[in-house]
Amino acid sequence: MKFYIVRAALLVILLFAGGACAGENTHGSILGAWRVEVQGMENPGVTGVGRALFFEPLDAPVSDGKYTGALELRQTLLRGNEVYRSYRAVATVTGEAVEIIMTNIRNGFIWKMKGKFKDGQIRGNSRDQLYRHGWVTFTRIPLEEGGGNTSAVGGSTSPATTAVE
Amino acid sequence: MGNGLFRNGNIGVVLLVLVLIGMAHATSETAVDLSGVWRVETQYGAVLSDGVATFEPTGAGRYTGEVQDTIHMRTGPIARRFSTVAVVDGATVRIEWTRVGSKRSDGTKKTIQVKEVDGGEKLQGMGYDQYGTFYITYVREHKADAK
Numbered sequence: 569m570k571f572y573i574v575r576a577a578l579l580v581i582l583l584f585a586g587g588a589c590a591g592e593n594t595h596g597s598i599l600g601a602w603r604v605e606v607q608g609m610e611n612p613g614v615t616g617v618g619r620a621l622f623f624e625p626l627d628a629p630v631s632d633g634k635y636t637g638a639l640e641l642r643q644t645l646l647r648g649n650e651v652y653r654s655y656r657a658v659a660t661v662t663g664e665a666v667e668i669i670m671t672n673i674r675n676g677f678i679w680k681m682k683g684k685f686k687d688g689q690i691r692g693n694s695r696d697q698l699y700r701h702g703w704v705t706f707t708r709i710p711l712e713e714g715g716g717n718t719s720a721v722g723g724s725t726s727p728a729t730t731a732v733e
Numbered sequence: 734m735g736n737g738l739f740r741n742g743n744i745g746v747v748l749l750v751l752v753l754i755g756m757a758h759a760t761s762e763t764a765v766d767l768s769g770v771w772r773v774e775t776q777y778g779a780v781l782s783d784g785v786a787t788f789e790p791t792g793a794g795r796y797t798g799e800v801q802d803t804i805h806m807r808t809g810p811i812a813r814r815f816s817t818v819a820v821v822d823g824a825t826v827r828i829e830w831t832r833v834g835s836k837r838s839d840g841t842k843k844t845i846q847v848k849e850v851d852g853g854e855k856l857q858g859m860g861y862d863q864y865g866t867f868y869i870t871y872v873r874e875h876k877a878d879a880k
Contacts, residue, residue, distance in 0.1 A: 619859045619866060620866075623846045623860075625825065626844075639866075652778075654864060733804055
């Protein structure tokens with residue numbers, strides 16, 4: 569009797585395992601929408617909050633671990649003034665490790681982040697081209713969240729109001 | 734050991750069938766039918782656009798179409814046109830807009846991902862292009878009843 573109970577339990581586990589294998593595997597995948605939080609290491613008062621998007625393009629299947637996307641940040645600088653910045657992003661995913669290179673769309677300024685997938689987040693540190701360091705956290709947000717509301721970047725002022733056309 | 738269904742000879746087949754049932758259950762989402770006319774709106778921060786999108790099926794969950802919209806810039810409205818390609822994957826739709834008919838921006842692309850809400854009457858999601866990220870909503874356009 570005990571033998572059959574063990575077998576039945578095994579069957580149930582395998583059934584769920586089959587479902588899990590077929591479902592969307594988001595662990596270790598950078599595709600989708602993320603809330604982004606940044607804090608300066610040398611200057612913890614310098615912070616940023618925003619969103620990043622990485623979608624697989626239709627005409628260029630991702631095969632080499634590189635993903636293109638975009639990132640926007642509302643940054644609070646040392647004197648408390650805020651700036652909006654938009655970046656092109658290229659992420660390279662190698663197993664659980666992620667490296668993202670972000671290029672400011674207006675002035676070409678580059679910063680890089682190195683991190684790891686952990687607990688549904690990507691956590692790591694960054695360095696910009698002036699060798700300033702920061703902590704960066706990406707947290708998943710649903711794609712359909714906040715439609716019509718720029719809550720992820722904390723305001724209604726576009727960082728690209730003169731260039732979106 | 735065991736008898737009937739759980740004899741050693743059958744157990745592997747039973748397990749395989751159950752795993753396949755589990756996989757089929759997890760992937761069984763109703764695909765969105767994009768065919769027809771949609772109202773489409775985008776929002777880049779304070780900059781809004783609105784227009785009309787059409788989709789025609791090309792088979793295997795793929796669609797081609799066109800978007801004609803107006804973006805309301807601070808400097809004034811600009812009419813735009815895009816050719817579009819969409820791929821439906823269950824309740825998720827990946828769409829690419831390619832700008833046409835503009836000397837400056839011809840060929841530039843927007844990469845979009847939306848999910849169906851309201852029973853497929855609305856698609857909502859986000860996209861990005863060379864300038865940044867934006868929200869996007871498609872709402873199915875209902876034609877007036879022919880009388």
